[in-house]
Amino acid sequence: MAEIRPIKGWRYRAALEHDINELTSPLFDVVSEKQRQALYQHPFNSIHLSVPAGPNPADQAAALLNEWKKNEVLQQDELPAIYVYYQYFTLPGSHQEYCRKGFMCHMRAYDWSEKVLLRHENTLPGSVNDRLELLEKTRLQTSPTHGLYTDPHFSLEKYLDESMQSPIYETEDYQGARDVLAVIHDLNVIREFVRVLGAKQVLLADGHHRYESSLAYRQKMTALNPNHTGQEAYNYHFIYLTNTESDDLKILPTHRVLTEILLSDEDFLAQLQQYFTIMPVADAFCLNEVIAGKQWAFGLYLGGKAFKIKLKPEIFGEMDWNMPAVVKELDLTVLHYFVFERIIGIRRNSQRSFPGLQYNRNFAQCLTLVDSGQARAAFITNEVTMNQVKKVCYSGAVMPPKSTFFYPKVITGFLFSSIEQHEFQSEIDSCFQLAPSERIIG
Structure with missing residues (x-):
């Protein structure tokens, strides 16, 4: 199953570590233009490598990376390691603190057909091409994708907790989450990580575009290398892994906003x-509460009026999209089929890129967009459950666009992963390889 290996990570030099708050940045696909412009003002912020500016951004990032290496702005750790990453956070409207526990490592970049790494959404080709060009020019992975493995025994958490007794970094990020990084160098512990993950499939939670770019790069380099062995650096991908069984793994809803409707209210x-x-709701700010936990129920805000709408059960059988039942039964599939295709007329294959259909995670902002006239209607949705994500991944199908928002997002700047061959490999790599008798079967 999933082959992982430790990383010889690149990190900011010790003299800069006290400024780590000024060096981290949001992921490329969530950073706003305003955030970008502010972060660009800091000469060493990670945004310059992850979302480079200028007319030739990939070339500029490659040149800057070489300069940072030469001037030791970034330095490579001497030993391969598992990097432990905890995020402490609260959810809107609650004071309860959660801690999502995970670790960063390299994982082999598997083709989807190998069914080792499973996805739940499709990607946009343009975004993949941008990430691929950046990877080709820099051979640096600036932020990990988020993967999920299932371990009901929590066999690795004791090692994660122990490492957190001596953290490397700690900062509060743009989301308000507290991010903490620690490291594991112990050979036997790392081998245990390799052993446990060697029996697991991995579900891709977040970072589909970054993973697709690694996959495309691996395929391209394999074709160009007549002596390909499968152990080259380009075969591996930078990933952050968390346990699906944790109560601190949270998925938030992404609501739908229609900016144009060719019908009167x-x-x-x-x-x-x-x-x-359809049931009127007196207070629009209660829409997320009146639909909570109810199947095929949505909040609708239209023309300053709020409604709870719920699919009539006898209507469900009319859905003629060809997909597994686990996808058909999702709330969002119901919404996208009966509202966006049947009523609005946006065909299934066009919905992801249709400009009049927008995706917004901020409940209050959805209402404001309608009140201000920037949108005609907002559909408030429930979150997808972890169990639903698992079932869809295992089915081989994909969810409607923007179905999941795993919260919080990882940040960029704590750790960088190089796939330059001489920086990737280590003299002690063979120590992490397991004998057949050490592997978990089944």
């Missing part, structure tokens, strides 16, 4: 009534 409601029962 009255006609739109009449069309909805064919498929949904």
Whole structure:
């Protein structure tokens, strides 16, 4: 199953570590333009490598990376390690603190057909191409994708907790989460990580575009290398792994906003009534509460009025999309089929890129967009559950676009992973390889 190996990580030199707050940045696909412009003002911020500016961003990032290495802005750790990454956070409306526990390592970049790493959404080719060009020019992975493995015995958590007694970094990020990094060098412990993951499939939670770029790079380099062995640096991907069984693994909903509807509010409601029962809600700010935990139920904010809409059970059988039942039964599939395709007329294959259909995680902002006239309607949704994510991944199908938002997002700047061959390999790599008798079977 999943082959992992430790990383000889690149990190900011010790003299800069006290400024780690000023060096981290959001992931490339969530950083706002305003955040970017502010972060660009710091000459050493990680944004210069992860989301480079300028007319030739990949070339600029490669040149800057070489300069940073030469001037020892970044330095490579001497020994391969498992890097432990904890994120402490609270959810909106709650004071309870959660701690998502995970670790960063290299994992072999598997083709989807190998069914070792499983996805739950499709990617946009443009975003993959941008990430691929950056990877080709820098051969540096600036931030890990987020993968999930299932271990009901929590057999690795004791090692994670122990390492956190001596953290390397600690900072509060743009989300308000407290991020803490620690390291494991113990050979026997690392071998235990390799052994446990060697019996697991991995589900891709976040970072589909970054993983696709690694996969494309591996395929390209394999074709160019007549002496390919499978052990080259380009075969591996930088990943952050967390346990699906943890109660601190949180998925937040992503709501849907329609900026254009070719119907009056009255006609739109009449069309909805064919498929949904509609109940007025006095206070729009209660929409997320009145639908909580209810299957096929959504909050609708339209023309300053709030409604709870719920699919009529007898209507569900009319869905004719060809997909497994585990995907058909998702709330978001119901919404995308009966509302966006049947009523609005946006065909399934066009929904991801349709400009009038937007995705927004901020509940209050969805209402504001309608009130301000920037949108016609907002659909408030429930979150997808971890169990649903598992079932869809194992089915081989994908969810509707923007179905999951694993919270919090990892940050960029704590650790960088090189796939330059001389920086990737270590003299002690063979020590981490397991004999057949050491592997977990089944």
